[in-house]
Amino acid sequence: METTTFAATAGFPHPALIGVTNSAETLAVQGDPHVVMPVASVTKLLTAWGVFVAIERGLIDLDEHAGPAGATVLNLLDHTSGLPMEGAEPQRAPGERRIYSNAGIDALGAHVADAAGMPFADWMLREVILPLGMDDTDVSGRPSAGARSSIHDLLIFAREVLRPTLVPGALRGLALTVSHQGLRGVVPGYGGFADCQWGLGFELKGVKSPHWLADSFPPETAGHFGALGSFLFVDRSRDLAAAFLSGVPFSDEHKRIWPPLTEEIVARYGG
Template sequence: MNPLQQVLDWPVPHAAAAVLGPAGVLAEVGDTARRFPLASVTKPLAALAALVAVEEGAIELDRPVPEYAPAALGDELAAELGSMTLRHLLSHASGLAAERLRRGADVGGRRIYSNVGYDLIGQLVTGATGIDFGSYLAEAVFEPLRMETAELAGSPASQGIASVEDLQALLAELLRPSGLLHADTLADARSVQFPGLLGVLPGYGGQRPNDWGLGFEIRGDKHPHWTSPRNSPATYGHFGRSGTMFWVDPQAGLALVALTDRSFGSWAIKAWPELSDAVLDAFG
């Protein structure tokens, strides 16, 4: 039996899902070509584009942002966050508040899930490359991976649009890298940045610690969580408030993506771990 079949019983207007292993797609359900608003699942896509820019030498991962782009912050905020780097921004450790370009904590002091931080990443990459961030994301990530219907329709934090088929291409690259990023960069992206930071995981409350990589949320020992307790601590991925999610479990050698068009809520808190369990039972 297809372990994804339960997705068709979710209380959502539309849904599609797929599970992959290193050799390719293991199961699918729903209209995998249908495009969905990704919400915050946009963030890891934007992060990969920023890391491509780092590898191309356009921007530096560990150089303080106020040194090369003070105008993006303004003089007062640049002074307050003088040590903030792209690494901090990608891992939500920048000190920026969630929705406003202001200081919410000291740099590296705690994990603040910052949408405005990802908007700033887009501005920094555009400033460094001279290319609109949506176009850069398409050239750096979507086109090489053949994510043929994916696009960025606005904010790098939340306005991506893509199908399950598009995200299958991403997950295949993460499970069996073909060279989008250097192996060391990819290993860095899925490793905990600034270990031990406390913070709030949206929808799930305070986490001690709230582990994050470069664009990817890392499961660690978080509880409660949107993956299964049986997913390995090394599992990484993201979910979005539009009812979207994906994870990659390196220990199991599996990746799961599920996209819907119903906002995140109690239905997802129940359904997503159940789906993860079914996938691990079938293929783990």
């Protein structure tokens, strides 16, 4: 593992903890990889994995009812349930619009908890966090945005996405494939897109621009960023993933450095 400094973070006025991995090992880190910070909406990726384990165990199914009337587990995962960012009153019928929703992901956590007969945080700890050895990670907060983790643990999770051990490869593939093609939607902080592509829990780069990933990334690149200056991306075409933590609210400074940083990561480690 290389300890490095990324040029794109020069002048960034906050902590910039970064890690890069392939499916086998950590390639590089900037900063202390065991410092724990809030990951905000990157939590949604961890939650999605807990949902996939529940699907694999036969506790729930993608097509079963969950959330508001007419919505399914799949609708909650891909932000097409109609629920707003926060609140219980749907804004659209399921499947009509991609409405980014913390409320939908929290409802999903509650649905899995009911099926598993235990709090969702306990399910996540037992079925995802402990099996993967993510010892720095706390998932006791909201399923949508409440986790705390480290670069070290986020890279463990990224390797799991690149080479799954807890869920079948086919289910991972479905999670990283566009769900509900051609839907208009909004990426918070970046605006609206006529085709706001999302998989199951994972945002897909698609052709969105401006975006937190560099424009050169392939459309199938998957990941998420968080409102407390975090991101995780997985580029299966390069067998490459990376994570970023700063612990401060997302701002124009993050928007400034993230595209050149992700470009630098690929240039140095993308092979």
